[in-house]
Amino acid sequence: MGMLVGGRWSCDARGDGVGDGTFRRSESLFRDSVTRVSGRFAAADDRYHLYVSLACPWAHRVLIMRALKGLDELLPISIVNWLMLDGGWSFEPGGGVIPDPEGASFLHEIYTRALPTYTGKVTVPVLWDKHTRTIVNNESSEILRMLNDAFDDLGAKSGDYYPAELRTEIDALNARIYPTVNNGVYRAGFATTQQAYDEAVGPLFESLDWLEDRLSRQGWLVGDRFTEADIRLFTTLIRFDAVYHGHFKCNLRRIEDYPHLSAYTRRIASIEEIAPTIDMHHIKHHYYNSQRNINPSGIVPRGPVPRQ
Numbered sequence: 001m002g003m004l005v006g007g008r009w010s011c012d013a014r015g016d017g018v019g020d021g022t023f024r025r026s027e028s029l030f031r032d033s034v035t036r037v038s039g040r041f042a043a044a045d046d047r048y049h050l051y052v053s054l055a056c057p058w059a060h061r062v063l064i065m066r067a068l069k070g071l072d073e074l075l076p077i078s079i080v081n082w083l084m085l086d087g088g089w090s091f092e093p094g095g096g097v098i099p100d101p102e103g104a105s106f107l108h109e110i111y112t113r114a115l116p117t118y119t120g121k122v123t124v125p126v127l128w129d130k131h132t133r134t135i136v137n138n139e140s141s142e143i144l145r146m147l148n149d150a151f152d153d154l155g156a157k158s159g160d161y162y163p164a165e166l167r168t169e170i171d172a173l174n175a176r177i178y179p180t181v182n183n184g185v186y187r188a189g190f191a192t193t194q195q196a197y198d199e200a201v202g203p204l205f206e207s208l209d210w211l212e213d214r215l216s217r218q219g220w221l222v223g224d225r226f227t228e229a230d231i232r233l234f235t236t237l238i239r240f241d242a243v244y245h246g247h248f249k250c251n252l253r254r255i256e257d258y259p260h261l262s263a264y265t266r267r268i269a270s271i272e273e274i275a276p277t278i279d280m281h282h283i284k285h286h287y288y289n290s291q292r293n294i295n296p297s298g299i300v301p302r303g304p305v306p307r308q
């Protein structure tokens with residue numbers, strides 16, 4: 001997996017602490033914001049660029065918001081190859097890959113372009129500013145919020161997925177869903193002790209049971225509106241049966257075993273703007289082939305068979 005240390009790529013260094021067997025996601029470093037009003041990173045046409053992986057659930061959140069807000073032209077993207085081995089994310093040509101406009105071979109070159117002495121993990125998504133030639137932000141939850149309204153005066157589609165009156169409830173849901181579900185699957189999958197695995201998988205399924213109950217009474221997570229909370233949950237659910245159930249050992253139940261959660265996942269997956277953002281080939285091949293510490297053979301399972 002590797003990381004940058006003082007601006008040099010190191011294949012062996014690991015950014016996410018696993019000393020006691022527990023996976024701890026490291027903090028993102030670049031935390032500025034593109035804003036609607038004038039300022040250091042004011043929203044503008046042909047100024048920002050987004051780097052994503054189609055496999056990654058965190059990047060997928062941002063891709064969905066970009067699609068819903070119709071930002072295809074305002075915010076162009078590059079897509080990394082699904083295979084992430086010793087050099088980290090790369091732009092090696094392949095199906096679905098969109099190269100870096102400046103010709104980088106690896107994503108870590110974008111990080112050192114911004115900060116030549118950068119030390120840390122090289123993750124997607126990355127929001128890049130072509131004017132100041134820096135990374136504005138590499139934290140998906142924050143980029144998601146920016147795209148919700150930053151480009152609204154420049155022709156973005158209408159739609160507010162983080163409405164003021166629902167923020168408290170959305171925040172409360174995110175506060176449970178992020179640690180136990182979105183990151184919970186990683187904590188289960190990357191655990192290196194039985195105890196760390198047990199501590200992740202229990203709360204994960206308690207949360208899925210709780211969400212199933214909630215969705216038996218309402219169509220969306222918060223009130224009767226599709227919001228950011230749904231986007232954030234969806235990107236984990238759509239990967240669950242194909243990857244997390246087997247590869248990350250989250251196998252008490254499948255999403256398909258939950259009538260409401262599975263119907264909800266299908267409903268979101270069929271939204272016109274969202275459907276093209278889902279790439280099961282990138283998703284399955286990335287996890288099973290790249291995370292060789294978990295799956296040394298790199299064999300990608302054939303299933304699950306899609307529901308007819």
Ligand SMILES: N[C@@H](CCC(=O)N[C@@H](CS)C(=O)NCC(=O)O)C(=O)O
Nearest residue numbers: 001056057058122123124138139140
């Ligand atoms: N906190 C970050 C996490 C992003 C993240 O961990 N992305 C993964 C892909 S799913 C990544 O790029 N990992 C590269 C690595 O671990 O070296 C966010 O939500 O934006």
